[in-house]
Amino acid sequence: MAHDHDHRDFQPDEEESLPDYGVAEIAVRELLLEKGIFTAEEFRGALEGFDRAAPERGAKIVARAWTDADFKARLMADGSKVVEEYGVNMDLTELYVVENTPDVHNVIVCTLCSCYPKPLLGAPPDWYKSRNYRMRAVREPRAVLAEFGTHLADDVQVRVHDSTADMRYIVLPMRPAGTEGMSAEELEGLVSRDCMIGTAVPGSPAKG
Amino acid sequence: MSDDQKPRRYHDLGGIPGGPIEISDHVLLPWEKRVDIMRGLLGDKKRRIMRADVMRHTIETMGEDKYKSLTYYELWMEAVRRVVVEAGIVSEDEIEARIAEVRQRLGLGEGS
């Protein structure tokens, strides 16, 4: 019987390297399509949405918050609603933007699993999901930051956010000094993904 | 309650002494991305078959061995499979049969 929802429609695998769980994925997905749990169109749409979510989207929002005080105020008040303007759908979660100041540096972790603002930033990096990050980020955040090449001043309070519920966090980093003349694109280029997790600051030598 | 009477569940990792963080990342393999998509669709507002909490609970109860030895997306795929079977949407027999058929179709051989 021909399958009109051939997995090759979506993205070619390297079949030689497809592990058992990859085979299971194909099998379960085909069965769910056949049973009408979701349609091929929905799957394709979700794939495209997944590919659109990337740190660059977060960087755009940060750069605009740096240059547009009204936007920043709206973003801080209702992050989920405001990022919809950028095509980001937080679905059943809520986006909270936590702002770095000269007094407070924010770091995000999910010790229980790997909660992360995926609709905005895309998939989290492997290290964010790792056992060691989840174990240590709440207990020795400065030592963890140092492994990323990030060192904070003594008078800065480190505030770790452990995402245990439906909130998803991004850090709004401080705008670096000397960037007054920069264009939006140049400012966006300063904001790496790690800056929005809190393990880096714009302009600092973050690894990875 | 003394310390040895207080059960810390195996996924509840905050504060356990750990080692250096391997600051690595990898581009998702196509099958991994599809697992992520599938989980998202199953748990979305329209379907809510596999809300995040159901998936997390499945992972939290499949045993410490699996939790420590499977990769991130292998864990999720295992969770998806268990949840759709438990929800009565698909049977294990159907999945096994389709896996065999997919293997044959792709010329993959027996598998481990």
Place this chain on the structure above:
Amino acid sequence: MSGRFAVGDAVIVKAEYPKTGHIRTPYYVRGLSGVVADALGPFPNPESLGVGGDGLPEQTLYRIRFKQTDTWPDYGEDPCDTVDIEIYEHWLEPANGT
């Protein structure tokens, strides 16, 4: 229906250690005192959702701020550091015992 606690209230996390169920209160804050930083409104209860329930009754969610020096007896970093965690109302008691 507003929640039991207000911003600024001192609260203590229940020192309970369930062996089963889907719990979103991390082990490391059980029995710990903190301060309500934010009252976030009612949310479906993950302990019910996790086992396929409907999440009712909803529980008010709070962002609780803990001092790191309270959280870890041997905290070796800056004494002003804090950790924020969202905790559901049924896991919290007033810290002053009233």
